[in-house]
Amino acid sequence: MTDKKLLMGNEAIALGAMEAGVQVVTGYPGTPSTEALETIARYANRCGIYTEWSSNEKVALETAAGAAYSGAKALVTMKQVGLNVASDPLMSLSYIGVKGALVLLVADDPGPHSSQTEQDTRAFGHFANIPVLDPATPQEAYELTKLAFELSHEFEIPIILRTTTRVSHSCGDVVVEAAEPVPVEAIEEGFVKDRRWTIFPKLTAERHPWLESVQEKLSERFSELSFNSVAGSGKIGIIASGVSALYVKEAIEAVRGFEELFTLFRVGTVYPFPEKAALSFLKGIDRLLVAEELDPYLEEQALQLIGKAHLPVDVYGKKNGFFPVSGEYNVDIVIDSLNRALAAYGESLRLSHASPAVSREKLPPLPIRAPALCAGCMHRAVFLRFQAGCKTA
Secondary structure, three states: OEEEEEEHHHHHHHHHHHOOOOOEEEEEEOOOOOHHHHHHHHHHHOOOOOOEOOOOOHHHHHHHHHHOOOOOOEEEEEHHHHHHHHHHHHHHHHHHHOOEEEEEEEEEEEOOOOOOOOOOOHHHHHHHOOEEEEEOOOHHHHHHHHHHHHHHHHHOOOEEEEEEEHHOOOOEEEEEEOOOOOOOOOOOOOOOOHHOOOHHHOOOOOOHHHHHHHHHHHHHHHOOOOOOOOOOOOOEEEOOOHHHHHHHHHHOOOOOOOHEEEEEEEEEEEEEOOOHHHHHHOOOEEEEEEOOOOOOOHHHHHHHHHHOOOOOEEOOOOOOOOOOOOOOOHHHHOOOOOOHHHOOOOOOOOOOOOOOOOOOHHHHOOOOOOOOOOOOOOOOHHHHHHHHHHHOO
């Protein structure tokens, strides 16, 4: 029996993890990922889930990995800069694999709103040979979380669920399978000593071919999933992932005859790239516009595929200056970028803004917001003391 709830993206991820049977949840608090573990912690005692705020992301990942070695379904949460801290064990985990299931929620922060750097976890997953799922809505976040646990268990590999600030913190109606989380099953087998859990050069040499074969199998699987969807039948192709796909959808909704003009390819499973689905899409268009936040990941994947298949498709994205190379997108930015690309191609069509653009020169100056660390962060005391010292200096 299904139920419908109004959920924040992070809450949807938490419910998806609990429905998938998660047994161990660790993490380090960091906006915009924090609410996922907080939500699960509210049900932890009732459902028999072990939850832990770890001392840092590396400890969180190693604790969750140990649980996964023992056959548990584990979730670890962090923001994108936390992935840097956890990267040492993560790079070995892709070779070692897991026995239960291990999902990493990594929340990117385009903008950035509360981070030291802008980073794109899609590129990190590609670098580490770890599959990456990229939801666009709270509903997709819920469904892709459950899929992540299924894939991790089936392929015995960690899976990254990459969100961004707008996905993690936006709210929407989510259809869930159960009105309330239920108690999880106990871990049956436990840890079994095996040479596989020790990453030595010989094991790496043995496992690397296996790891590459998993990427090929997942690319085939991803091409069949509905999370990679095509809408429209026009010769102007647009590819997007995450919340950028929603910006594109909103930008072209005002254009009459959408199906006759555009074909939108929404990618929800970004790595390994769903090559077969993408190739089918690319063969039906004569130009490609790429809308994505931060790195030109989809653009590079599309360019490689176009070159390999010798397709006569022109590409307009970040690499040739039609879309911003950094920062958070919104509908207006996407509309302006799409219009630049259409004009460069000689297309007279122009997408229109829902409301007249307001000149920044006419806006009153906004008050400056001083930088701050999140409440509860262990570095907060040092930061506040530093601020006080700066004021008295």
